[in-house]
Amino acid sequence: MNFKDNFSYFKNNSQEIYFDSSATSIKFDKVIEAQSEYDLKIAANTHNNLFDNAYKANQILLETRQKVANFIGVDDYREIIFTSGTTHSLNQLAFGLRKEFNEKDEILLTKLEHSSNLLPWRVLAEEENLKVDYLELDENFLIDISKISNKVNDKTKVISFAMNSNTIGSLNNVKQIVKEIRRIKKNIIIILDLAQSIAHNKINLKELDVDCAAFSTHKLYGPFGLGILWARKEILEKLKPIFYGGGNNTSISVDNYKLAPIPEKFEAGTLNLSAIYAFKKCLELIQKLNIERMISYEEELKNYFKLRLKEIDLSKFDFYNLKNNQPIVLFNLKNVNSQDFGSFLNKKYKISVRVGKHCARLANDLFKVGSTIRVSFSIYNTKEDIDKFIEALKDCDSWIEEII
Known part of the structure; x- marks a missing residue:
């Protein structure tokens, strides 16, 4: 099966080589069609079952x-919360746990974290006097279990x-990390x-033994504006919502109110139902395409890239993550601003990449660099795309002629 056949985007952008899937994946045609189908054929809001389409909603x-719970290895579908994205989910966890902290309690992160898993905790620590x-x-930028x-x-x-x-893309050994923390x-x-993991790894949260997890559907060929928050029931029961309003309460009186049960407790207002x-x-x-096949194909692309890379003059480049099989390549052309070389790739070769600090x-x-170029492969990329990328890297000395 040709994965690319599921994405008409490339019929409308036939010259583009899209290497920015870590920022957002291209959407399946069926996803785009479904969003319109909901608005055209169903349209109803939830919170009542009075008429046919409301029941369908x-x-x-x-x-x-239920499908999300099954996809990520969770037994109780009521632990699945719909949010607007990973950022919303992580903020819900951070600020919803506020009352669980005592002064001088500590929060542990890593220096590789995205701003969405860094800033909420930093702000919470500042407000509550935490560390x-x-x-x-x-050396591979993985959490050092021994330390x-x-x-x-x-x-x-x-x-x-x-x-x-x-x-960097390196895959942390979550099972062993959690085992050591619990010990x-x-x-x-x-x-x-x-x-960054949901599209490139088979996830079973029950096996990983974590307490909470979050991801965005647009990273998984799905719609913008929708995120998934999962947490154990005992966490959700003590977690305070960060939004209040219609749908997340069962009663309001002049001097009292009662919040709705999980999961509605965290879903105030109208959800992004078409998404x-x-x-x-x-x-x-994804079930039809087989997630294992999708992951295997991406690993094949990364390995093919590493094989073809032997043909270029590596002394001209700094590559930071060639040792792992995750479909991300982080690099720089030595002594050249990442923005300039990224522009060269796009202008001359129609290769779309991400440059900068990548929100981390x-x-x-x-x-020890201010900015990098990130290339991220996905199931709609091909070996021909990588061949073109290698051609561009071989042509790196002509970058200045192209952008001046």
Whole structure:
């Protein structure tokens, strides 16, 4: 099966080589069609079952929750919360846990974290007089399991980290990391950022033994504006919503109110129902395409790139993550601004890449560079795309002629 056949975007942008999937993936045709279908044929809001399409809306909500739970290895679909994205989900966790912290409690992160898994905790720490510290990384920029005990202590309340980062891409051994954390202190809340992992790894949260996780559907060929928050029921029961309004309460009197049960407790207001319906269709297609085949194909692309890379003059480049199989390549042309070389790739070769700090503002300090070029492969990329990229890298000396 040709994965690319599921994406008409490339019929409308036939010259483009899209290497920016870590920022957002191109959407399946079925996702785009489903969003329109919902608005054209169903359109109803949830929170009542009075008429046929309202009933359908509530059924879609239920069925999508169940499919998400199954996709990420969760038993109870009621633990699946719909949000606007990973950023919303992580903010809900950070500020919803506010009352669980005592002064001087500690939060552990890594310096590779995306701003969405960095800034909420930093702000919370500032407001509640907490301490933020960072787990140590090894030479491959993975969490160093042997040094976790250097950081975890009696004051550690939360540890939040990405399964694999949006820059270096290396895949953390979550099972062993969690096992070591639990060995030192059992009741730490462990949060997993899956934004960069959900499309490239088979996820089973029950096996990983974390307490909470978050991802955005637009990273998984799905719609914009929809995120998934999962947390254990006992966490959700003590978690305070950060939004209040219609749908997340069961009663309001003059001097009292009662919040709705989980999951509605965290879903105030009207949900992005057309996106939820589209994500249901997205998961159905992924099941048909087979996530293991999709992951294997991306690894094949990364390995093919590393093989072809032997043909270029590597002394002209700095590559930062060739040792891992995740479909991200982080690099720079030596002594050339990343923005300039990124522009060259786009103008001369129609290759779309991401340049800058990639919303991971502490990460570039680890690489000791101010800015990098990120290339990210996906199932709609081909070996021919990589051949063109290698051609562009061989032509690197002509970059200045193209952008002046």
